[in-house]
Amino acid sequence: MNARAVRLLGDVALAVGVGVAGVGSDLVMNGAVPMVLLPEVPWRGVWIQAVAALMLLARRRHPMAVAVAMLPLGYAELPLAMPFALYSLGAHQGDRRRVIVLAALWLAVLSHLWEPRDLTTTVHLLSICGLAVIPASVLGLYIDSRRRLDTALAEKAAREARAEERTRLAREVHDVVTHHVSLMVLQAGSLRMAAPDEEVRQAAEEIRATGRRALGELREVVGVLRDSGPAELAPQPTLLDVSRLVAESGLRVRLRQDAGLEVSAALGRTAYRVVQEALTNVRKHAPGAEVDVRLSGHEGGVRVAVGNPAGQTSGAFPASGTGLLGLRQRVELVGGAFSAGWTGSGRFELVAVLPGQGAAA
Numbered sequence: 001m002n003a004r005a006v007r008l009l010g011d012v013a014l015a016v017g018v019g020v021a022g023v024g025s026d027l028v029m030n031g032a033v034p035m036v037l038l039p040e041v042p043w044r045g046v047w048i049q050a051v052a053a054l055m056l057l058a059r060r061r062h063p064m065a066v067a068v069a070m071l072p073l074g075y076a077e078l079p080l081a082m083p084f085a086l087y088s089l090g091a092h093q094g095d096r097r098r099v100i101v102l103a104a105l106w107l108a109v110l111s112h113l114w115e116p117r118d119l120t121t122t123v124h125l126l127s128i129c130g131l132a133v134i135p136a137s138v139l140g141l142y143i144d145s146r147r148r149l150d151t152a153l154a155e156k157a158a159r160e161a162r163a164e165e166r167t168r169l170a171r172e173v174h175d176v177v178t179h180h181v182s183l184m185v186l187q188a189g190s191l192r193m194a195a196p197d198e199e200v201r202q203a204a205e206e207i208r209a210t211g212r213r214a215l216g217e218l219r220e221v222v223g224v225l226r227d228s229g230p231a232e233l234a235p236q237p238t239l240l241d242v243s244r245l246v247a248e249s250g251l252r253v254r255l256r257q258d259a260g261l262e263v264s265a266a267l268g269r270t271a272y273r274v275v276q277e278a279l280t281n282v283r284k285h286a287p288g289a290e291v292d293v294r295l296s297g298h299e300g301g302v303r304v305a306v307g308n309p310a311g312q313t314s315g316a317f318p319a320s321g322t323g324l325l326g327l328r329q330r331v332e333l334v335g336g337a338f339s340a341g342w343t344g345s346g347r348f349e350l351v352a353v354l355p356g357q358g359a360a361a
Contacts, residue, residue: 011057014084019053022080045077052079059088067102074109082106083136090140091147103137177218185211206250239268239295239302242275246293249279257295263302267354270334271295271304274352277327278306286310286348300356301336307349327352 023046052073055066067085074082086106090099185208192204220236237245239261246253263271275293282291286308294305324340327350331338336354343349 022049
């Protein structure tokens with residue numbers, strides 16, 4: 001049985017119990033019990049108690065409506081369900097001002113019902129206020145505050161757990177990936193110093209430089225995962241850095257960019273990553289090919305187009321498709337559109353349309 005069914009059964013049991021107790025107490029106080037010869041039954045009081053108890057079925061979903069709808073009944077007779085309605089208002093509504101207003105209205109109703117003209121009516125009024133109205137309202141507000149506190153503590157514990165998991169993942173990434181990439185950079189540097197062939201030395205230098213850039217980007221990512229200070233101070237790439245990326249790529253790239261093209265920081269960072277991954281794919285799968293990079297404005301955003309001919313495919317890096325898949329996910333994350341594939345003219349075209357409103361969202 002789920003929690004909703006348990007709550008429903010509890011509400012039904014409460015309504016039935018309050019109704020039976022209210023009707024019974026009303027019959028006893030009016031002398032209708034014991035009903036040996038079926039004396040005059042106070043039907044008005046019986047109906048008031050039954051209707052008020054029936055209203056408790058909606059006390060969770062509509063606590064304010066239940067507490068207000070029960071007020072007119074109090075002018076004729078005090079319903080036993082009244083304290084439960086005030087409790088539910090405080091526990092499920094959580095608005096102190098509304099609880100105070102409803103409690104004051106009920107005090108006014110009780111003052112009308114038991115006008116304190118003598119000692120007996122005054123004692124009745126004070127006992128009802130001290131045993132029903134005020135304790136029920138205060139208890140409901142306390143339960144609501146306790147529930148809010150428990151929810152806040154649970155959310156805080158979940159955030160701390162996520163932060164701890166991020167730190168653990170960052171530590172594992174740093175220990176595993178950084179070790180192997182650093183080893184690759186050192187070996188590339190040794191090869192550059194010892195290789196007799198100039199082409200081998202140039203290739204080793206390119207591997208070393210690429211590895212160092214990868215280590216720098218890895219430190220940024222690890223810093224974000226660990227929520228460390230240096231990661232926040234480290235500058236993130238923007239659209240203006242695309243020209244530097246092209247110049248350092250070691251490829252024959254023709255870059256065309258609309259004059260005065262300005263986008264948000266998130267959009268510029270995404271466009272930079274698209275160009276970076278596209279140039280990496282060209283370097284792996286079509287080395288020596290001439291690349292065209294086009295950055296143009298598009299409906300407040302930017303359109304990134306990267307194209308290159310087939311070139312001579314290198315067998316050192318088998319195509320896995322994970323790079324393009326990661327690019328598609330990154331573009332769709334900002335609400336953009338992504339496409340990549342061969343055209344009829346034998347060129348590979350990669351196009352990413354990044355809308356401004358998607359990046360802002």
